[in-house]
Amino acid sequence: MRIVFEKRKTLSRKAIFLVPLASFFxxxxxxxxxxxxxxxxxxxxxxxxxxxxxxxxPNFTETLVKATPLMLTGLGVLVAFRLKFWNIGxxxxxxxxxxxxxxxxxxxxxxxxxxxxxxxAILVGMLAGAFWAGIPALLKVRLKVDEVxxxxxxxYVAILFAEHLYxxxxxxxxxxxxxxxxxxxxxxxxPRIAGRAHLGLIFALVLALVLWFVLNRTRWGFELQVxxxxxxxxxxxxxxxxxxxxxxxxxxxxxAGLAGVCEVTGISRRLQQGLSIGYGYTxxxxxxxxxxxxxxxxxxxxxxAALLVGGDQVQMMMGLPASxxxxxxxxxxxxxxxxxxxxEYRLRIIKTKLRDAQSG
Amino acid sequence: MIELITSLMAITxxxxxxxxxxxxxxxxxxxxxxxxxxxxxxxLMSAVTSFATVYHTGSLFLGILMAMLVGGxxxxxxxxxxxxxxxxxxxxxxxxxxFGSGMASFLxxxxxxxxxxxxxxxxxxxxxxxxxxPFLSKLPIIGAIFNQDILTYIVYLLLPAGWxxxxxxxxxxxxxxVGENPQTADAMGINIAKVRYLYTILGGMLVGIGGAxxxxxxxxxxTENITGGRGWIVIALVIFSMWNPARAVWGAILFGGxxxxxxxxxxxxxxxxxxxxxxxxxxxxxxxxxxxxxxxxLSKRVGAPSALAKSYMREDK
Numbered sequence: 001m002r003i004v005f006e007k008r009k010t011l012s013r014k015a016i017f018l019v020p021l022a023s024f025f026x027x028x029x030x031x032x033x034x035x036x037x038x039x040x041x042x043x044x045x046x047x048x049x050x051x052x053x054x055x056x057x058p059n060f061t062e063t064l065v066k067a068t069p070l071m072l073t074g075l076g077v078l079v080a081f082r083l084k085f086w087n088i089g090x091x092x093x094x095x096x097x098x099x100x101x102x103x104x105x106x107x108x109x110x111x112x113x114x115x116x117x118x119x120x121a122i123l124v125g126m127l128a129g130a131f132w133a134g135i136p137a138l139l140k141v142r143l144k145v146d147e148v149x150x151x152x153x154x155x156y157v158a159i160l161f162a163e164h165l166y167x168x169x170x171x172x173x174x175x176x177x178x179x180x181x182x183x184x185x186x187x188x189x190x191p192r193i194a195g196r197a198h199l200g201l202i203f204a205l206v207l208a209l210v211l212w213f214v215l216n217r218t219r220w221g222f223e224l225q226v227x228x229x230x231x232x233x234x235x236x237x238x239x240x241x242x243x244x245x246x247x248x249x250x251x252x253x254x255x256a257g258l259a260g261v262c263e264v265t266g267i268s269r270r271l272q273q274g275l276s277i278g279y280g281y282t283x284x285x286x287x288x289x290x291x292x293x294x295x296x297x298x299x300x301x302x303x304x305a306a307l308l309v310g311g312d313q314v315q316m317m318m319g320l321p322a323s324x325x326x327x328x329x330x331x332x333x334x335x336x337x338x339x340x341x342x343x344e345y346r347l348r349i350i351k352t353k354l355r356d357a358q359s360g
Numbered sequence: 361m362i363e364l365i366t367s368l369m370a371i372t373x374x375x376x377x378x379x380x381x382x383x384x385x386x387x388x389x390x391x392x393x394x395x396x397x398x399x400x401x402x403x404l405m406s407a408v409t410s411f412a413t414v415y416h417t418g419s420l421f422l423g424i425l426m427a428m429l430v431g432g433x434x435x436x437x438x439x440x441x442x443x444x445x446x447x448x449x450x451x452x453x454x455x456x457x458x459f460g461s462g463m464a465s466f467l468x469x470x471x472x473x474x475x476x477x478x479x480x481x482x483x484x485x486x487x488x489x490x491x492x493x494p495f496l497s498k499l500p501i502i503g504a505i506f507n508q509d510i511l512t513y514i515v516y517l518l519l520p521a522g523w524x525x526x527x528x529x530x531x532x533x534x535x536x537x538v539g540e541n542p543q544t545a546d547a548m549g550i551n552i553a554k555v556r557y558l559y560t561i562l563g564g565m566l567v568g569i570g571g572a573x574x575x576x577x578x579x580x581x582x583t584e585n586i587t588g589g590r591g592w593i594v595i596a597l598v599i600f601s602m603w604n605p606a607r608a609v610w611g612a613i614l615f616g617g618x619x620x621x622x623x624x625x626x627x628x629x630x631x632x633x634x635x636x637x638x639x640x641x642x643x644x645x646x647x648x649x650x651x652x653x654x655x656x657x658l659s660k661r662v663g664a665p666s667a668l669a670k671s672y673m674r675e676d677k
Contacts, residue, residue: 005673038470086450139646145653148397148450149596153642156589164635281458288451323465330459334437337447337455345446 005345015343020289023335030331038320045314052313053306059313061195065267067305068197069094069259071204073283074290074297075211076255079248080133081292082215083228087249089136089151090256091280092158093129097257098264099162100128102271105184106170114187121188122261129257130250132158137249141242159276166271180272190266200262205298207255212294224248256280278326282308285329289336304329362500368620369504376609376616377512378403378573382594383601383608384522385566389435390598391526392559393539395669396438397453399567400591401460406430406571408464408480411582412471415485424572431568432561434460439560443553446671457591468582480582487580511573522605535559539665542672552672570594589642596645600652602663611648618644 032042053063073090080087104121112120136150165181172182192198215221227234227241234241259279264271286304290296311325382399389396406427414423438456441447472480488509496506526532537545538555546552574586593615601607622637630637656663 088454139650143650143653144657145646145649146599149592149599149649150646152592153589153596153645156642157639160635160639164633168633168635281454284451284454285458321466321469323462323469326458326462327466328462330455330462333451333455333458334441337441337452338445340447341445 003347003349005341006348007345008343015339016291019339019342020291020336023339024332026335027328027331030335031328034327034331040318040320045318045320048314048317049307049310051310053310058195059309061197063302063305063309064197064201065195065305066308067302068200068204068266069263069279070282070286070301070305071208071298072200072259072262073256073280074286074301075204075207075294076129076133076252076259077280077283078287078290078292078294078297079211079215079224079255080252081228081287082224083245083248085137085140085245085249086148087133087136087151087252088148088284089133089154089280090252090259090283091276091278092151092155093132093253093256094260094263094280095155095158095162095276096132097125097129097260098271098275099158099165099260100257101125101261101264102165102170102181102184105188105265106181109185109188114185117188118190118265121265122258125261126254126257129255129260130253133249133253133256134246137246141245155280162271162275163273166273170271172270178272180268181270183270184265188265189269190262192266196267198262198266200259200266203258203262204301208294208298215294220244220247256283282329285333289332307332364624366501366504368617368624369501370507371620371623372613372616373504373508373512374578374616375619376612377508377515378570378578379590379594379597379612379615380515380518380570380608381511381573382567382570382591383597383612384518384605385431385563385570386594386598387522387563387601387603387605387608388526388535388559388566389563390668391535391539391603391665392556393542393665393667393670393672394439394442394556394560395449395453396435396456396560396563397450397595398434398438398456398460398591399453399594400587400589401457401464402431402434402564402567403571403574403587403591404464404585405434405460405467406568407575407586408467408471408582410568410572411485411575411580412467412480414487414576415473415480415483418486420486420488420576423576424569427568427572428565429568431564431566431571433564435561435564435567436557438564439557442671443556443560446673449669449671461585465584468584481584482581484581486576488577509577511569511577519606519609522608526605536665539667542667546672546674556672567591567594593641593645596649599663600648602656603665614648615641615644 035042035045052059054060073094076093077087077090101121101124104124105117108120109117132154135154136147139145139150140147167179170181172178172180190198190200193201215224223239223244226237226239227244231241260275263275282304286297286301290300307328308325311328314320315324382403386396386399409430410423410427413426414420434456438452441452442449468480470478472478472483476483488511490507490509493506497503526535534545534550535555537548538550538552542552575582579586597608597611600611618640622640625632625637626634
């Protein structure tokens with residue numbers, strides 16, 4: 001008897017739903033084991049996490065607050081991943097978007113009519129994000145430079161640049177040494193909908209719908225699909241690969257940049273420490289768990305945000321470190337990755353009587 | 361002046377050694393066709409566990425053993441996902457890094473002594489001390505080479521040995537065959553999965569030593585994010601060395617050197633903001649990658665194993 005993997009002719013519909021579900025439960029079990037090792041009761045922890053994320057209206061709005069940047073960066077990462085362009089740089093693109101928006105608010109406000117500052121900050125922030133993603137994209141299409149590394153290295157550069165600004169030249173002189181810029185004037189704040197949840201959430205929902213339509217119903221979306229699945233075929237069909245990579249990455253960067261704009265104008269209302277707290281990395285998980293589907297990205301982002309908010313609550317209640325959130329994310333990904341095999345392959349058990357039949 | 365160069369060189373070697381261990385490890389892994397982007401997480405995990413081991417037992421040897429064990433164990437997760445389960449290697453590696461960096465920071469707050477509330481940060485443990493080689497260590501400039509700790513001395517052996525094994529032995533030939541052309545290697549009777557598992561785990565062990573070097577020799581001690589992106593620089597160094605273990609030394613010296621210059625400039629009280637100095641290694645990585653890719657394209661040299669990051673399944677043929 002032996003077990004072989006057989007490639008499915010088409011992706012299994014059933015597996016597309018079952019695998020994430022099964023993965024989620026396996027990761028719960030793995031996490032439970034880990035928690036038990038560190039002498040935390042898994043059931044108490046899970047219930048506390050759920051209550052922390054969904055238990056009350058204020059808690060739920062906090063979940064929305066964290067979900068918003070995850071949705072936007074997740075959508076950005078997704079566009080790039082469709083092309084098999086491994087954009088690990090959403091974190092840096094988000095940070096640069098936040099820096100650019102702060103620049104507009106802090107330095108252009110005296111010269112502009114008040115109503116214009118916020119829209120302009122959003123625009124410049126998105127352009128900055130696009131610029132930061134455009135560098136690796138250009139290096140990739142012109143010189144074939146590995147994008148995993150360039151996008152990643154630029155994260156460090158952007159984050160260090162932001163630190164330099166709020167610790168140095170942009171620091172609030174009246175801030176008692178607190179690392180951050182002065183607070184933005186109130187007419188530049190992104191309007192809030194409920195609790196701290198802001199207009200960025202609406203942006204994310206609308207953009208997800210638009211992106212779903214563009215990726216699944218337009219020629220451009222189809223071209224991206226072909227390039228991602230089979231660059232050779234794309235070339236022979238006359239699809240302009242370099243141009244598509246550039247546009248897709250500018251779009252990806254703009255989305256991540258928007259997330260940064262929303263964080264500084266909607267939440268902190270200043271540029272300060274804590275802008276870069278890993279949303280851009282988590283976005284990779286969001287996009288991957290959502291199997292690069294924009295609508296699913298919204299749902300997954302919400303779930304992961306619940307995990308983060310719930311994790312924060314647990315951290316305060318049970319004294320578990322915040323880094324537990326990262327561990328949980330890894331625990332979620334491992335079974336999912338292992339399970340992805342079953343969408344493309346099926347297991348078949350072949351019974352053989354003769355040993356000889358096995359060779360070959 | 362000579363003193364300055366000697367001290368620069370000493371810092372270069374000290375900060376380069378961990379990079380070399382991890383680079384040689386990753387070269388072996390990638391040569392088998394497996395791309396492991398989990399190095400950053402693996403180095404962090406082995407740095408924290410080896411430091412904790414040494415702190416509690418006082419044995420540096422056990423510390424290194426723990427680092428190899430942890431590095432190998434994490435690499436085997438990646439091996440299982442990417443070889444047996446044929447998962448996407450980029451995403452699998454990234455999840456190893458996410459998991460590893462979270463777990464390392466968590467362990468850093470749990471593995472310490474009761475008296476320090478379980479925290480490891482700020483503790484002092486045993487570390488690898490430099491062993492001066494008589495006479496040689498007294499020479500100007502190159503004396504720095506002979507006044508290092510044992511981990512660095514092992515690096516001097518690792519480079520030629522790593523090169524010899526890959527290019528001059530039967531096993532090395534098989535390894536290269538698996539990474540270049542798994543179909544042919546399979547037909548030659550090489551067990552593809554076995555070779556890939558073996559070198560992914562072996563590579564992970566070397567990466568583990570690289571992590572331990574940070575917390576037991578370079579820093580020494582445990583601080584959050586002690587690697588500061590070194591695990592990613594290693595990925596660049598593999599490309600930089602064109603998958604040849606002997607060339608790993610140049611990249612490590614270059615980046616170790618940048619570190620050393622940064623150190624010196626900061627110590628001399630320069631007016632350049634620290635943030636810009638800290639950007640140097642990352643910008644240099646991008647710069648070197650661009651130059652190298654450009655040069656490779658010009659000279660039509662192919663460095664990367666052809667089957668890198670592609671899963672192999674006999675039934676797919």
